[in-house]
Amino acid sequence: MKPSVQIVPTAMDALHTVQELNRRGYRQENIYVLAHDSSQTKSLSDAADANEIGMKEEGMFTAMANVFKSRGDEIRSKLTSIGLSDMEAERYEEELDRGRVLVITNIH
Numbered sequence: 001m002k003p004s005v006q007i008v009p010t011a012m013d014a015l016h017t018v019q020e021l022n023r024r025g026y027r028q029e030n031i032y033v034l035a036h037d038s039s040q041t042k043s044l045s046d047a048a049d050a051n052e053i054g055m056k057e058e059g060m061f062t063a064m065a066n067v068f069k070s071r072g073d074e075i076r077s078k079l080t081s082i083g084l085s086d087m088e089a090e091r092y093e094e095e096l097d098r099g100r101v102l103v104i105t106n107i108h
Contacts, residue, residue: 001083001106002083002084002106003082003083003084003104003105003106004104004105004106005084005088005092005102005103005104006102006103006104006105007092007095007100007101007102008100008101008102008103009099009100009101010101011035011040011043011044011047011101013101014033014035014044014048014101014103015044015047015048017103018031018033018048018049018050018103019048021103021105026105028049028050028051029051030105030106031048031050031051031103031104031105032045032050032051032052032053032057032082032102032103032104032105033045033048033050033051033052033101033102033103033104034052034053034075034078034079034096034101034102034104035096035101035102036071036075036093036096036097036099037071038071040101044101050103053078053079053081053082053104057078057081057082059081072093072097075089075092075093075096076089076090076093077089079092079093082104
C-alpha cells in the first residue's frame with residue numbers, strides 16, 4: 001500500500017494534523033513526520049508523538065549509506081524507501097526545501 005503524504009506549511013500544522021489523524025483512529029506507529037532539517041524532524045516527532053523514517057523503514061544498508069549523503073539525497077532516499085517513486089520523492093523534497101513539513105501515514 002502506497003503511503004499517504006500530507007504537505008503542511010508549519011510544524012504547528014503538522015502537530016494538528018497528527019492529532020487529527022489520532023482522532024480518526026490512526027495508530028501512532030503508522031504516523032511519520034519529515035522536515036528538511038533532521039533536528040526539526042526529531043523535535044517534531046517527539047512533540048507530536050509520531051515517528052521518523054528510520055532503519056526499520058529504510059533497511060540497515062540504506063540507513064547506513066544515508067550518513068554519507070547530502071540532506072536532499074537522504075530525504076529522497078527515505079521517501080523512496082517507503083514506497084514513493086523517484087519523481088514523487090523529488091517533488092516532496094522540493095516542498096521541504098520551501099520550509100514545509102510532511103505528515104505521512106500507512107507505511108508498512
